[in-house]
Amino acid sequence: MRISKKITATLLLGSMLGSVAHADVTITTGKTIIPDGEATHSQDITVSNENLAFALAVESSAPWGVPRGALVDLAAVKNGQVDLDRIAFADFIPNSWSAWPNDRKSLKIIEDTSDRAVIKVSRNFGKVDISTWYTLVSGSDAIELKTVMTNHGKEAIELTSGFTLWPDAGTMFPAPGLKSDGAVSTDKTLSDRTVGYGRDWAFALHAPYFDRNTYGGRDMYLGHTLKAGESRTFDAELQVVPNGDLAPVVKAEAERRGEPTGTITGQLRANEGDVPDDAIVIIEKEDELYGWTLAKGGEYSMVLPSGKYQIYGTATGHANSEVETIKVEANREQTFNFTDLAAPGTLSLTVEETGSGIAKDARISIVKGQEPPVEFLGKRSFFTELLPVGQAEIELAPGEYRISIDSGAGFISQMKMLNVKLESGEINRRDVKIEQISYPNQNGWYGADLHHHGNILEAVTPPETVVRSQLAAALDLTFISEHDSTINYEVFSELSARREVPFIPSIEVSPSWGHMNPFPIDAGATLTADPSTDDVQTLIKDMKAMGAEVIPMNHPFNDYGYYTNLENNNVPGGATDNFDLLELNIAVDNEPTLKKARELWDKGEAMYFTAGTDTHDAWNQLSGSIRMMAHVEGELTPLNFAKALKAGHAYATQGPLLYPQEVMFGEHVQVGDIWTVKFVAVDGLKEVRMLSKGGKVVKTISPAEAPQKLELALSIPEEAESWVSLEVEDEDGSMAWTNPVWIR
Structure with missing residues (x-):
């Protein structure tokens, strides 16, 4: 480990901070001094003063395929001790979360004195040079950030660029007054800052250049055109507060x-x-x-x-x-x-199935009533306990509430609503009865949310809460896919075992040009390939070595999706046929993926669906709101579930349930055959559409009065070619999409 020439440098900072008002700025080289930090290589750099410490991943891998040299660790210094790392990433992004073609990097320490440290990191984004200066001054609670982009190409480039703040804990508080998420903000904001915070920390990104914001406040971007030979400068500050108080942030702004x-x-x-x-x-x-x-x-x-x-x-x-x-x-x-x-009251709930009295898992949410304005004061959604099943005690501010009880709502039951009044110091006990409308398991059908995160990198949900959330959604298997990490396998396996629920271990392999969720992964398996540098063939080979039965391509048409970047020649190694499934994702436009799947079916290629929510925060996102239902013969195991998906014996759904009778999805029929399918739509069945070659609709059924249950004897029409599949829509607009049935 190299330590900068200042004699006051120390790994823990404690000795130098106890006796002086302004401590020296230090630069250390080697594994970061920040607890839980990701900068672990011998050439990584940590910069610190008496208020904060940050680390640059000079040779450690940065998340999501970002080139090396990024700021990956950030912590407050409290009473002379470096606090925990609270970020996954906080650095410059050249063009939103698109692929980042990169082949060079350099780092130079510009200034290294007791009063001031300046480090310059230069990387390229294709033909654009990106140089970022990180400056820390003694006594300051903020890192000064400056990035200069220079286009050395011959063509102008349309870009969405800026600094980002991706905490790995806590909550985001976007720029006050921001009216939209994920688009240009045309409304005047009250601020040009975004804040990640918890009970005992707050990090603020001051970005006076920004004109748009994405991912719930994490990205502070400017949409701009960078002409050939032109340079553009972005100035920002990354402020660190040692508690959850925003007073220093407002004052600094x-x-x-x-x-x-x-x-x-x-x-x-x-x-x-x-x-x-x-x-x-x-x-x-x-x-x-x-x-x-x-x-x-x-x-x-x-x-x-x-x-x-x-x-x-x-x-x-x-x-x-x-x-x-x-x-x-x-x-x-x-x-x-x-x-x-006024002091709190307590809501005590018991949730059971109507008639049988079987305890039910449930998600409990405030629909109307006082909600905590700041996340560390409490949540808006809660879950019944892992054990005992169906029990919850929730402390809330006194007052009148309307509460929703969701136990597989929209899939196997309807949402239950409660009106309750809480008094200070008193317990309000309520028994909730849930009527279950359909029982998929009795017909060999099982559901899983096949894209779900816990608490690694920017995900913020503890493992037990993830499991409780997935069970509340009436999912039959639990599933986790952390970005480039298998660290949570053991705890998820143990939590699932308590409820005798199969656990599907996965990992979201996350290069900047396309994410993949291989599953199920062997116990103890780790990713040895490098998503930042290795090509698609190397990554797929490594995933198969981890034991994966199937390799899905996640959100394949978003900015960091495989097909988007394949079209732009940004996939190292080019095209591959060595993956198995295409993901339908609740957070993206699925039409391009549906179109692509049908194009492959037209060619006779058995590329089938997977589906998941990409949940990172189970309190504020809904686990299982899209899921895969698979027909599993025999014992329900993660491997058998994956094999059912690989065989096409499955469909993706946001609510409607399907029970095919004579022929299973992924199998074969002939023109003129009668195919009986039973449908269940808790919110009422609106329409069933049969599609065939080219995505053409060859049959439409719009039942009267939107029944919850309907059985149809569907004849395979003469105009159908190659394959047929079903799209089902309920009265709430929720959809189901099936894999094809092949026509002989």
């Missing part, structure tokens, strides 16, 4: 913008006079959440830009105080006390 400010101060108390844990003051502006500050010991103080605000006090499980409308004036301090926070 006001100073950066040169805005006049005033100060608000005061006290927070519960209505019985106690000081609640996690007491905070919420700041709203123009009816949008603008920020918050912690009330330490019941006392708070916050600097705000001049203007009108609405403020109130709240705390974990407590009812909000009355809202104060205030006007902050430059250089003026005002006091506002909040002393009427």
Whole structure:
């Protein structure tokens, strides 16, 4: 390990921080000093001062196929000790999350003094040079970021570029006032910052250049045209706060913008006079959440830009105080006390199937009533316990609520709604009965969400919560696919075993040009290939060596999808036929994937479907909202489930259930054959469409009165060629897509 020439450098920082107001800036080379950090190579670099530490993956692999040299670790320094790494990635992206063709990299330490460290990393994006300067000054709580893009090509390029902040824990708070996610923001925002935060940390990306935002606040982009020979500069700051308080972030933004400010101060108390844990003051502006500050010991103080605000006090499980409308004036301090926070009540639920009394797993969500404005104060959705099944006790602010109970809702049952009133200090006990409408398992059909994350990289859901969420969705097998990691296999296997549910281990192999979810992976298997540098053939060979029965291509037509990048000549190694399934994904437009699958069927190629939600946050995303239903003969095991998908004995669904009788999907029929299929649509069956060669609709059935159950004797029409498949739509707009039945 190389340590920079300053005599004050130390791996833990503690000795130097205890006795000075401003500690020296240090640069260390080697495995990062940041606990849980991903920069582990002997040539990686960590930079630190008394407030923060960050690491550059000079030779360690960066996530999602990003070229080496990226900022992959970031932590606060607290009382002289480096805190945990809280990010997966926080660096510059040249063109959204598209493939990143790269063949060169250089790193240079520009300045290495006790007052200031400057590091320059240069990489290329095809014919565009990308140079980023990372600057840390003694006493600062922020990294200064500067990237210059220079187009050395002969053609202008349309790009979506900027800095990103992808935490591996906590929650995102996007720029206040942002009205859209994933598109150009045409609405004026109240800020040009995005924040990742938890109870005891907050990281803010200040990005004054941005004009659009994606992935829930993580990406701060500018849409621009980079002409041949032209350069463009992006300046930003990455601020680190050692707790969940946004007061330093709001103050830094006001100073950066040169805005006049005033100060608000005061006290927070519960209505019985106690000081609640996690007491905070919420700041709203123009009816949008603008920020918050912690009330330490019941006392708070916050600097705000001049203007009108609405403020109130709240705390974990407590009812909000009355809202104060205030006007902050430059250089003026005002006091506002909040002393009427009401203490929590408890909702105790038992969830059972109607008639049988069998305990049911369920997702419990607030539909109407007080929701925590800040994530670490509580969730909006909850799950019944892993054991005992069907039980939940939830502490909430007192008041009236409308609560949804989802136990496979939209698939095997309807959503149940409860109206409840909670009183401070009291328990409201409710028994919930769920009527199950269909029983797929009795017919050999089993469901799984085949693209789901836990808590690795940017995913934030602990393993037990993932399992509880998947069971609440009435899935029959649990599944996990972390980005380039198998670290959670053992805990997921153990949790699933407690409920005697088969667990499908997978891994999302994540190069920048196409993601793949091979499964099931052998116990103890690890990925040895490098998604950042290896070609598609090498990666597929390694996945097969891990024991995978099937290799699906995930979201194949999005920016980092295989077919998109194959068309753009960005797939190392070119085309391959060595994968088995195409993914239908709840988060993307599936029409290109459906079209591609039908084109392959036209050629007689047995490329079948997989389906998954790509859930990263099970509290705020719905596990199993799209799933694969597979017909498994004999024992339900991960291997047998995968074999059923490989044989085409499966369909993808957002709700409707299908029970084919004479012929299974993936098998053969003849023109004129009668094919009986039973349909179940909890929300009412709207339409059944039979498709054939070229995606042509050859038969449409629109039943009257949208029944929940219907049996159809479908004749294979003379105009059908090569194959037929079914599309099913329910009254709620939820779809099911089947694999083909081949025509002899």
